Amino acid sequence: MKDHERNLVKALVATMRAEARAARDAELAESEVRPLALSEVKRRQKRASLVVLPVLALWIASWFGVIALVRPSERSGWYMVLIFGYFIVSMAVFLAIKMFIYDRFGVRCPYCGATIDYVELTGKYKPDPEDQRRCATCNAVMIDLAS
Numbered sequence: 504m505k506d507h508e509r510n511l512v513k514a515l516v517a518t519m520r521a522e523a524r525a526a527r528d529a530e531l532a533e534s535e536v537r538p539l540a541l542s543e544v545k546r547r548q549k550r551a552s553l554v555v556l557p558v559l560a561l562w563i564a565s566w567f568g569v570i571a572l573v574r575p576s577e578r579s580g581w582y583m584v585l586i587f588g589y590f591i592v593s594m595a596v597f598l599a600i601k602m603f604i605y606d607r608f609g610v611r612c613p614y615c616g617a618t619i620d621y622v623e624l625t626g627k628y629k630p631d632p633e634d635q636r637r638c639a640t641c642n643a644v645m646i647d648l649a650s
């Protein structure tokens with residue numbers, strides 16, 4: 504794809520996203536539900552982390568368990584496949600458990616109930632605030648970043 508075509512597609516996608524967001528804002532204009540304050544999101548995540556951190560510790564400990572249990576053998580090339588396979592599958596399980604815990608602690612979109620994983624990044628990796636305050640599932644402004 505040529506440069507000007509790529510820019511055209513980018514501009515088109517940006518316009519469509521802006522339209523979708525404006526439509527969602529109009530839809531929720533009459534809503535009684537208010538976005539969560541950022542401080543509240545952080546407080547709930549901090550509370551949830553009391554449960555998430557022990558699970559994280561267990562997950563990490565389980566790597567060593569698997570490494571200790573699965574012995575490499577000269578006749579089989581499956582050793583690394585097993586270790587990496589375990590890592591990938593257990594990571595998916597850990598993330599699912601983490602999101603379940605977040606959901607239990609109320610870290611979810613007040614409009615559609617999708618679980619929020621708010622990550623604060625700065626500098627070069629700082630995301631667009633518009634992306635951060637909106638729900639990825641329903642497009643509503645779910646976090647009031649100013650409070």
Ligand SMILES: [Zn+2]
Nearest residue numbers: 612615638641
């Ligand atoms: Zn939502």
